[in-house]
Amino acid sequence: MLRIYYKKEKRLAKESDISLLRTIPLGDMVWVDLQNSTVEEKVTIETYFDIKYSSVEESTEIESSSRFYELDDELIINSNFLSLKQNDFDYCPVSIILEKGILFTYRDDDLKAFGESVKKIKSNPGSFTNGYQILLTLLETGIEQDADIIEALAKDIADLNKKLTLNRTRSDEEILLKIASFQNHNILMRENIIDKQRLVSSLMKSSLFPEEYMNVLRIMIKDIGSLIEHNKFAFERLEYLQDTFMGLVNIEQNRIIKIFTVATVAFMPPTLIASIYGMNFRIIPELGWDYGYLFAIVLMVLSSVITLIFFKKKNWL
Missing domain, CATH: 1.10.287 (Helix Hairpins)
Structure with a gap:
């Protein structure tokens, strides 16, 4: 799927037909988004704009030099966005390129952060005139999504804690699997937040990113720091919950052993x-x-x- 956003009469317009690509003035281009695209669409965009999207292998590398680097007039970014799947979520690597104010993105999944960003653009199309603003909106929406997931995760942990300490209606195996699932989600969230923190920090140090947007990046860094603290608290709460669970299991086992011991001695x-x-x-x-x-x-x-x-x-x- 191809989406081309370009300036038209001081507003943003969208085009999905790749055959009309050459009819849009290059200076009016703002955002070119490829989602689960065909090889033809990808090659056409790369050839026409003289860019090169990162491969899946490059997008998933963890080295800082592979996640963010600068060329003469081009920013190459590889970042992860959360892909929601029913009651679960996972990473979706996104290849991002910023060149001469045009944003290029390439991804496989239909990401909620992108969908919400498009809604923001549609609600106020006159405020988006370049790819830098689109990228900032994507990052802000991604951070908001991360915050919502962390809040939901904290609520689920609190509910499990109540059921564990007040009314143990679940089996021990079910509770332990639930705790392990929450821990896995928390780890994924931390990795995702750290990835965004590294990206925003790199943008703040970049000479190619406009100075006028630095205040927005500083606010993002503060928001990310807050999310990291909440994530850390969730880790500590899960450790406490696991210790409580194991303590209750040990008490129950000791009670059973005590009954058998008393019966044996009697x-x-x-x-x-x-x-x-x-x-x-x-x-x-x-x-x-x-x-x-x-x-x-x-x-x-x-x-x-x-x-x-x-x-x-x-x-x-």
Whole structure:
């Protein structure tokens, strides 16, 4: 899918037909966005504008030199945006190029940050006159999306904490898997936020990015720092939740072991008595006694009761 945004009568217009590309003046171009495009569309854009989008391998490299670098009049950026998939999310690498005020983006997924940015552009098309403003809008929208996800994640963690401590309606395995899922989401969020922090910091140091937008970048850095603190708090809360969960599991296991231990000790005296009267000696005084069987039974019961009373007084039960 191809979207070309260009200035037309002091407003932004959109064109999706690649055959009309040459009819749009190069000086009016603002944003060229490729989403899950065909090879023909990609090659046409690269040839016409003399640019080169990063490959998937280049977009996913973690070295700073591969994520952001400058040419004579061109900024090459590789960044990750979150791709929402039902109740889950994952990375989607985006290749970004800024050349002479025109923004070029290439991605595979339909990203919410891009969709929300397009809505902002449509609501106020006269305010977007170059690719720098579009890029800032994409980053701001991405940061807002990250903040929403972190808030939702914090709420889910709080709900799980309540269910764990107040009303344990779930199985231990389900709770543990839920905690592991939250930890994985938190790690993905941290990596995504750090990636944006590195990108914004690089833009602030860039000589090709206009000075007039530096204040916007400074505000973004502060917002990102706030998100990092919230993310750190979520990590600490998950660690606390995991420790609480493991503590409750240990208490429950100890309670079960205690019950078995008490039962074992309580039946030791009767077992001893039964063992004594089960010995194969010819002379055992009680063998000829009419009440010998009843005496042995009563003796076994009394020995168990006395043992349980002793445990109770010691507060071992």
